[in-house]
Amino acid sequence: MAATFADWFYGRIHIAARLHPYDHDNPAVLLDYLCDVVDALAASKSSILRGKACQWTASASPVLIRLGLHALTLVPATSISALEVLDLILQQDLLYPDFDSARAEVDALLNFIYQSLTDAEQRKLWGAIETGPLRTGVVILSWTI
Numbered sequence: 001m002a003a004t005f006a007d008w009f010y011g012r013i014h015i016a017a018r019l020h021p022y023d024h025d026n027p028a029v030l031l032d033y034l035c036d037v038v039d040a041l042a043a044s045k046s047s048i049l050r051g052k053a054c055q056w057t058a059s060a061s062p063v064l065i066r067l068g069l070h071a072l073t074l075v076p077a078t079s080i081s082a083l084e085v086l087d088l089i090l091q092q093d094l095l096y097p098d099f100d101s102a103r104a105e106v107d108a109l110l111n112f113i114y115q116s117l118t119d120a121e122q123r124k125l126w127g128a129i130e131t132g133p134l135r136t137g138v139v140i141l142s143w144t145i
Contacts, residue, residue, distance in 0.1 A: 035067070038067060039074070041071075041074075042074035049071055053068045053071035053072045053075060056068025057088060062098075062099045062102065066101065069108075072085055072109055072112075082116035083118075085109065086124070089106070090124075093133060095133075096134075
């Protein structure tokens with residue numbers, strides 16, 4: 001059975017995982033291109049990445065949400081605090097994303113910010129984890145192979 005676009009595009013364990021070399025018709029090249037754009041913005045020390053990452057995480061697109069979460073791990077700590085990142089995750093209910101392929105990005109981002117959180121902020125995170133998803137009746141979509 002041939003892989004579908006969703007299989008290639010959403011089926012990665014982690015968004016930063018590159019799939020080189022490509023078949024001539026592999027749509028995963030688009031995701032790698034987007035990751036390259038994020039990496040270039042991070043390397044340029046531009047303040048654009050913070051705004052874009054926040055916009056992407058607020059979108060309805062699973063790919064953009066994953067890209068935004070990945071981008072937040074690359075935004076310098078001088079541009080966005082660990083508490084701001086935690087608040088963004090909690091306000092947008094990304095701690096329990098609607099699609100399980102974003103789980104790797106959420107875990108990487110929480111791992112990235114955790115040590116920078118104060119004890120009170122860490123307790124806030126653990127409280128949110130224990131509470132579970134804010135949405136009721138959420139069906140978790142699987143975009144993995």
